[in-house]
Amino acid sequence: MVRTMAFMGSGLRLRRPRNDGERSLAYYVYLLASRKHGTLYLGVTNNLVRRIYEHKSKAAPGFTARYGVNRLMWFENYQDPVTAISREKEIKKWRRDWKIRLIEETNPDWLDLYPGIAR
Numbered sequence: 001m002v003r004t005m006a007f008m009g010s011g012l013r014l015r016r017p018r019n020d021g022e023r024s025l026a027y028y029v030y031l032l033a034s035r036k037h038g039t040l041y042l043g044v045t046n047n048l049v050r051r052i053y054e055h056k057s058k059a060a061p062g063f064t065a066r067y068g069v070n071r072l073m074w075f076e077n078y079q080d081p082v083t084a085i086s087r088e089k090e091i092k093k094w095r096r097d098w099k100i101r102l103i104e105e106t107n108p109d110w111l112d113l114y115p116g117i118a119r
Contacts, residue, residue: 027084029091030075031103034068036110040099041069044088048075052114071112073103 028048032041032055041064045051052072058065078084091099107113 025079027078027081028075029078029084029088031073031091031099032064032069033071033073033103033110035071037100039067039069040096042088042091042099044081044084046081048072049114049118053118056114071110072114072117073107073110073112075113 025046026048027044027046028051029042029044030048030052032043032052033039041055043051052070054060055064056070058070064070076084076087078087091102094102103110
């Protein structure tokens with residue numbers, strides 16, 4: 001089941017999977033950008049807040065640190081890692097303009113979504 005970002009009240013919140021007695025973890029596919037229509041990065045993680053913080057603080061050397069790609073533009077939530085990884089691989093094959101359209105469908109102003117989820 002896909003869960004995407006949701007606007008609730010004044011800010012963005014992550015929708016959490018139901019806690020029905022089973023251990024349910026969340027897995028996220030996310031897109032970062034350096035700026036509007038800038039360099040894009042696609043990733044997958046089981047802790048979105050921590051992972052975006054790592055990108056922002058340049059905790060690990062690599063592509064995002066080198067090119068200043070640290071603004072969270074879009075994400076989806078999955079309940080199992082296989083589905084999340086499959087979705088990431090699918091989107092990685094997409095043309096750049098398709099990825100931009102994906103961002104602009106839910107975030108037309110290219111606002112950094114991190115402050116809304118880091119609370």
